[in-house]
Amino acid sequence: MVFNWFRRQHNDSSKTPSENKQGETPPAKEPQPEPAETSTPTPETAQDSTADLLAFAKAAYKNIQQKQQSPEAETPTDSAVAQTLVEPTATEIQPVQTSKAVDTVTEVDETAQSPHTDAAVEEQSTQEIETSQVQAADATVVPTTTEELPISVTAADSVTEVTEEPTTLNPELTVDETETVDTESVTSQESQPAISFLERAAAERQAKQERLIASAIEVPQPQVVQPSAATAASTTTPEAEKFPGLAFDEGFMWSAEVLAAQGRRAEDVSIEEINWLKKLRQGLDKTRRGILNQLKAIVGQGPLNQAAVTEIESLLLQADVGVEATDYIISALQKKLREDVTPPEEAIAFLKEILRHMLDEPLQKSHKPSFAPEKETLNIWLITGVNGAGKTTTIGKISHLAKKSGYKCLIGAADTFRAAAVEQVKVWGTRSGVEVIANPGKNTDPAAVVFDAIAAAQSRETELLLVDTAGRLQNKKNLMDELTKIRRIIDKKAPNAKIESLLVLDATLGQNGLRQAEVFSQAAQLSGVVLTKLDGTAKGGVALAVVQQLGLPIRFIGAGEGIEDLRPFSSYEFVEALLSG
């Protein structure tokens, strides 16, 4: 059963797409703040829940270990993907790499295409465009059926440009490599009579980790997979080194707690989810440190006086929560604290509830909490935003999620204004194993590329078409006109498709990003936001401003440059990462 990374649950093939459609944000099960006397945990109940949590974390940890040991792991981990990219010849990763290596980038030959200049497309009626495009597509360009153009054949025959993939090392790979080097150097020195510093350090680290693991979890019997020298060396290494990226540390416990609170079963917890949550929390560290401690101190003092209100306001504004959202939060807090004598922990829990409510509000209005592409239907996601916001990267990451989740996906490279943009999106397509429809000419009409991409998607029964767009043109008016035109083409050419228009916003820009959003909103009929670069910014509060000021739901958040560093937005996880000490 494939894990659907949009819904964060396994696809149940026995259900229809509509039955399968559930919110990607599982309902938070965190206890709602209650009157002080009932909600204040007694030492016994606190102990019980800590024990339960530890048991859950242990079970999840063991399960991940087992998955990592099993050669039939369902999805490659981050580091496996990175390794795949760097070492395509390694035999053990051949199956994954093969499909990536033959990944196709379908160039739409400009000469074969009807040359759609801006003016031409504008002048032609949609009917005319359609006819000429379909003819062009039929003639030579866009493959019309999968039989006609098997992926590998396309790659070999007509796709020439992106065959060698410039890769960046995934940070996790670097860690793996370091660990390997470490292990090797320790092993090679075992024959030396004197204990070197390195050996001592390794031994101390091992002893420490073994103590930690022994106190937290039973270590399963090691399964000897490869009786080689390398394996022999690895038996002397700590558990954490045997399972790269997996450590039973504080971050693991926190992530497990967040997943458990959302009703996740221990056996469904994957290393990717743990890694993502750790990354999100780490990314929001600056924002959290900026507000949490001070907030705790302030709200713990009972009813808010004017000085406390001013202080909280200032903290929230500094985190780029925005004036409107700040006012809302303050008045809700004041009301609560006026009614109750609330200990700081409880006040924070109440604050979390307020924030979650704000973040989820646009979803309630839209009656569409789920944000997964619908199976067996064409979903078109138009990705817009100013240049540098992270559109291309986001497309790469979403296409990776789509591929992992079993969707037939395609990318349309409609940012034809910046020459490098097409190349960039092709690199991402190659990484995620998703085809890219592009037109190699200079300043070609993006609307024509979109038209071709839709034709290709329709003929191949694509389920998710991601359309990259320009973030900058000669002037703002041109940019908006272009987006309007693209949107019109999509609406007309694919009237039955599920169309989403996502604005990519750079969180580090804080409030400034929101002003851009208002402009895009009209041209592209925005339906949601992707908030990028949440890693390392102190302006993480901008998420609240986005929903409050724009009234748009946040659909994805990005917290890093790697292919795994984007996930569907969950208000519960976001708020926990933002406010859990």
Ligand SMILES: Nc1nc2c(ncn2[C@@H]2O[C@H](COP(=O)(O)OP(=O)(O)OP(=O)(O)O)[C@@H](O)[C@H]2O)c(=O)[nH]1
């Ligand atoms: N730290 C961090 N960097 C990111 C994230 N998302 C994107 N970036 C980086 O932001 C830079 C710009 O990203 P692009 O995807 O090229 O942005 P774009 O919006 O497509 O830009 P144009 O093609 O110029 O319109 C790149 O260096 C990305 O690696 C993120 O979540 N975190």
